[in-house]
Amino acid sequence: MEELLSDGEKNAKTVTCQRCGSVVLKPNNATLVKKEKFLPSMRKKTEGTDAGGDTLQDFWLVTDMYTFENVGFTNTVENIKFLICADCEIGPIGWHDLSDKQAFYVALERVEHK
Amino acid sequence: MDDDVLTTLKILIIGESGVGKSSLLLRFTDDTFDPEIAATIGVDFKVKTLTVDGNKAKLAIWDTAGQERFRTLTPSYYRGAQGVILVYDVSSRNSFNRLEQWLSELETFSTKQDIVKMLVGNKIDKDKKEVDRNEGLKFARKHQMLFIEASAKTREGVQCAFEELVEKIIQTPGLWESDSQPKGVSLTDTGSAAVNSCAGYCSLV
Numbered sequence: 001m002e003e004l005l006s007d008g009e010k011n012a013k014t015v016t017c018q019r020c021g022s023v024v025l026k027p028n029n030a031t032l033v034k035k036e037k038f039l040p041s042m043r044k045k046t047e048g049t050d051a052g053g054d055t056l057q058d059f060w061l062v063t064d065m066y067t068f069e070n071v072g073f074t075n076t077v078e079n080i081k082f083l084i085c086a087d088c089e090i091g092p093i094g095w096h097d098l099s100d101k102q103a104f105y106v107a108l109e110r111v112e113h114k
Numbered sequence: 115m116d117d118d119v120l121t122t123l124k125i126l127i128i129g130e131s132g133v134g135k136s137s138l139l140l141r142f143t144d145d146t147f148d149p150e151i152a153a154t155i156g157v158d159f160k161v162k163t164l165t166v167d168g169n170k171a172k173l174a175i176w177d178t179a180g181q182e183r184f185r186t187l188t189p190s191y192y193r194g195a196q197g198v199i200l201v202y203d204v205s206s207r208n209s210f211n212r213l214e215q216w217l218s219e220l221e222t223f224s225t226k227q228d229i230v231k232m233l234v235g236n237k238i239d240k241d242k243k244e245v246d247r248n249e250g251l252k253f254a255r256k257h258q259m260l261f262i263e264a265s266a267k268t269r270e271g272v273q274c275a276f277e278e279l280v281e282k283i284i285q286t287p288g289l290w291e292s293d294s295q296p297k298g299v300s301l302t303d304t305g306s307a308a309v310n311s312c313a314g315y316c317s318l319v
Contacts, residue, residue: 023163040151066122066172069163074155082151086160087140089152 001058004113005032011060013113015106022087023069024111030060030067032108039082039092039107059094059105068104120169121290123283124194125276127177128216129201130209134236135177138201138264138272166281173280192223196289197230197279204235204263207244210253217257228289230282232260234275239265 006012009032015025040053062068070086079098083106084091094106127135139160159176176191200216202209213233220229235250247263254261260278264271283289 043150065161065174066119068161070161072152072160073158074151075158077155081158082155084152084157086162089140089157091151 004108011113015060016112016114017085017088017090017093018110018112019090020085020088021112022085024071024085024093024106025060025062025067026069030062030106033059033061033105035059035105037095037105037107039095039110042090042092042110054109056107056109058108060108062104062106063102065096065104071104118170119163119172120284122172122174123196123280123290125173125175125197125199125279126192126195127175127199127201128220130203130206130212133201133203133206133209135201138199138234138236138275139175139177162276164276164280166277166284169284171280171284173276189223192220193225195224195229196226196283197232198224199232199234199275199279200259201234201236202245202250203237204245204247204250205237205240205242210245210249213253226289228286230260230279230286230289231257232262232275232279233257234271235261235263237265238263 004012006028010028011025011030011032012027014023014027015030016023034057036055036057037059038053038055065071065073072084072086072089072091073096074082074084074092076098081096081098082092083094083096083104085093091110092107093110094104096104127138129135136157139157157177159174162173162175164171164173176195178191198220200213200220202213204210217231220231233250233254235245235247250263251261253259260275260282262271262275262278264275
């Protein structure tokens with residue numbers, strides 16, 4: 001965790017898509033926050049099974065959507081838009097709750113740090 | 115936001131269902147991979163960063179995501195857009211014939227007079243061709259649009275299309291502003307309508 005941080009709380013490295021390498025965030029543009037959040041699995045469900053998801057705790061917080069280099073937003077589900085890779089659409093890599101216009105969260109576990 | 119970003123722009127992708135609008139936004143398409151979340155919930159819009167002539171622009175790109183099937187798109191979809199990509203499928207005469215209606219809807223709802231338009235003849239990788247390249251070019255010229263033939267499958271032309279569109283927007287005075295775009299998900303009109311009209315078309319293929 002330490003090596004991912006600069007100034008104690010900012011992302012020291014470039015945040016990229018795990019699958020296609022698309023740049024999501026440039027260094028020093030997001031702040032580490034601890035928050036418990038369940039996100040659906042990134043893997044495709046196989047017939048008849050529930051792919052489930054993970055409860056994640058470490059997120060990069062971004063306060064303006066234009067801070068992202070590249071990111072996609074899904075349609076709204078229960079007041080939430082999931083964040084996906086803009087180039088290959090894998091996700092969710094994070095989420096945005098419409099009730100808080102200045103909070104966009106990217107899960108550390110679901111992205112690469114380069 | 116980075117200090118070196120020149121502007122943020124709202125770009126729309128419109129056209130009939132099935133012409134390949136959504137796939138224009140993918141950097142590569144992989145048939146063996148079908149992103150579950152995007153397929154089930156649907157993609158609303160994307161933020162993409164593009165550098166044109168050394169100018170860095172952040173684009174909010176909106177795709178109709180199938181809403182066009184239900185006719186018509188809401189006025190808010192068009193509001194504040196600086197650029198539009200109108201797509202037809204070169205293997206579908208019908209998708210080409212519908213272009214006039216799309217343009218008239220755009221003219222009804224767009225809030226910026228100088229909105230930069232690009233016509234994209236998509237799916238040129240297909241063997242079947244119902245719309246000749248010259249027809250596309252002629253239509254684009256008549257309506258003062260940029261023109262390109264493309265294939266999302268081969269990525270031919272797609273990157274060029276976005277770059278060309280952004281370049282043209284940046285060259286159009288009054289269409290964009292460096293600091294007055296509202297922040298957040300709801301992109302609203304900044305209220306400036308330029309009167310300068312710049313006509314032209316170009317071909318990239």
